[in-house]
Amino acid sequence: MLRTLVVAAMVAAAMAGFDSINPDLVIKSVDRSIDITTQLAKINYKITVENTGKATVKSFLFSVDPALAAKVAFVGATAGSSEKTYLRVAEAKVAAHPGAPFWRVELKSALAGGAAATVAVEAVLGGALEMFPAAITQKEKQLARFVGNLYCYLAYPVTTQTTTVVLPSSAIESYTKTKPVSLSDSTITYGPHKNTAAFASAELVIHSENNSPMLVVSKLERVVELSMWGNLAIEETVDVSHRGAQLKGSFSRYEFQRENSGVSSVKNFKTLLPAAAKDVYYRDDIGNISTSHLKVMDDAVELDLRPRFPLFGGWKTHYVVGYNVPSYEYVFFKGDVHVLNMRLIDHIYDDMLVEAAEVRVVLPEGVAAVELKTPWPVTREKDDKLFTYLDTTGRTVVVMRTSPGQALTEAHIQDFQLQFTFPHRSMLNEPLILVTAFFLLFLLAIVYVRLDFSITVDAGAEVKMKVK
Numbered sequence: 001m002l003r004t005l006v007v008a009a010m011v012a013a014a015m016a017g018f019d020s021i022n023p024d025l026v027i028k029s030v031d032r033s034i035d036i037t038t039q040l041a042k043i044n045y046k047i048t049v050e051n052t053g054k055a056t057v058k059s060f061l062f063s064v065d066p067a068l069a070a071k072v073a074f075v076g077a078t079a080g081s082s083e084k085t086y087l088r089v090a091e092a093k094v095a096a097h098p099g100a101p102f103w104r105v106e107l108k109s110a111l112a113g114g115a116a117a118t119v120a121v122e123a124v125l126g127g128a129l130e131m132f133p134a135a136i137t138q139k140e141k142q143l144a145r146f147v148g149n150l151y152c153y154l155a156y157p158v159t160t161q162t163t164t165v166v167l168p169s170s171a172i173e174s175y176t177k178t179k180p181v182s183l184s185d186s187t188i189t190y191g192p193h194k195n196t197a198a199f200a201s202a203e204l205v206i207h208s209e210n211n212s213p214m215l216v217v218s219k220l221e222r223v224v225e226l227s228m229w230g231n232l233a234i235e236e237t238v239d240v241s242h243r244g245a246q247l248k249g250s251f252s253r254y255e256f257q258r259e260n261s262g263v264s265s266v267k268n269f270k271t272l273l274p275a276a277a278k279d280v281y282y283r284d285d286i287g288n289i290s291t292s293h294l295k296v297m298d299d300a301v302e303l304d305l306r307p308r309f310p311l312f313g314g315w316k317t318h319y320v321v322g323y324n325v326p327s328y329e330y331v332f333f334k335g336d337v338h339v340l341n342m343r344l345i346d347h348i349y350d351d352m353l354v355e356a357a358e359v360r361v362v363l364p365e366g367v368a369a370v371e372l373k374t375p376w377p378v379t380r381e382k383d384d385k386l387f388t389y390l391d392t393t394g395r396t397v398v399v400m401r402t403s404p405g406q407a408l409t410e411a412h413i414q415d416f417q418l419q420f421t422f423p424h425r426s427m428l429n430e431p432l433i434l435v436t437a438f439f440l441l442f443l444l445a446i447v448y449v450r451l452d453f454s455i456t457v458d459a460g461a462e463v464k465m466k467v468k
């Protein structure tokens with residue numbers, strides 16, 4: 001009778017657009033690793049899920065503590081050890097737990113009754129570290145506090161689980177000492193914990209030194225301009241702020257250079273550009289920044305960006321990076337149908353966090369049937385028009401924006417596809433306009449030099465007329 005009611009509730013929830021928690025699933029073991037060595041909290045799970053029922057199961061629900069829901073930037077899952085298979089992950093809602101965040105993880109193959117499967121899940125949190133104290137002097141070191149859940153906040157009972165926390169240094173102020181726990185240099189291990197219930201919760205607090213760069217891109221504007229004559233021009237306008245402990249007191253350049261103080265400040269960071277990038281420039285509102293360095297590697301071009309001043313907590317900078325790449329590496333066509341395949345966002349710095357991004361793709365004049373496919377959800381605005389040299393009807397501009405509250409990390413560096421129709425004969429429009437313009441100019445010059453527009457009287461001509 002009880003199972004019948006559960007099945008009926010699951011069917012009703014599915015019809016209402018909600019997912020339901022399968023009572024036949026049990027988590028045999030979970031190995032969780034929490035890496036807080038950078039500004040991002042990277043949590044990796046190795047989950048072994050078992051189907052104790054008779055019906056096959058195609059997916060299971062993954063969840064995180066509701067207190068961390070607003071900080072989740074990315075969730076991904078893989079299966080297999082040697083050759084990893086990326087699994088489909090989608091956000092889900094459970095009617096019985098409206099305040100908890102859930103993701104539906106599709107298994108590589110259906111899980112039969114009595115069988116088990118191991119899945120690796122990665123969750124990246126942005127802004128999960130709290131600077132404590134919130135302000136420090138130039139000579140002080142930066143301390144950060146992480147508050148999470150001692151147990152894995154999963155929707156199913158867990159037979160055994162272990163948590164390992166990796167810290168940036170061995171300088172630990174305090175940490176939760178719920179047994180069993182062990183400390184080794186900069187690693188804290190909790191567990192194993194046996195037979196924990198679903199949605200188990202206990203506070204985990206770790207306070208330690210963390211001088212890693214806390215750089216956050218508050219706004220990213222990326223413009224991709226496609227020319228059918230073989231070039232892609234890319235320009236990024238970036239607003240970067242340091243979200244670490246704010247600088248208390250005045251800044252001393254003398255102490256900064258002599259005593260090497262300000263260990264938590266950011267002096268430079270490295271951006272990776274495509275291997276074919278050329279004509280690279282880096283400037284701010286004042287002009288070109290000559291302290292940058294460019295290094296050409298086999299698979300990328302490394303641009304070492306050094307702002308005009310070191311970035312302390314609470315400080316920010318604004319700059320522009322641009323470069324050109326050949327279009328044949330990114331544009332593919334068959335007949336008049338073309339597809340632009342390239343990264344939606346690119347690498348800005350290691351362990352980057354982007355709070356808001358806008359991508360504008362400028363297509364050639366005369367395109368039609370524009371279709372966009374993105375690797376993750378974006379908000380596509382109404383197409384814009386851009387008029388440049390020799391344009392008559394204007395170029396189509398595809399505008400994409402991230403949703404409010406959607407943060408981006410390096411895991412979001414994926415390709416998008418933009419399909420459009422462009423007749424190749426349209427490439428002759430601009431040369432014909434130039435030829436016509438020069439022809440009319442020369443024709444006007446010929447007419448001008450052959451006509452006499454003077455209004456003065458020619459005395460010699462008047463005398464000849466009188467003689468006649």
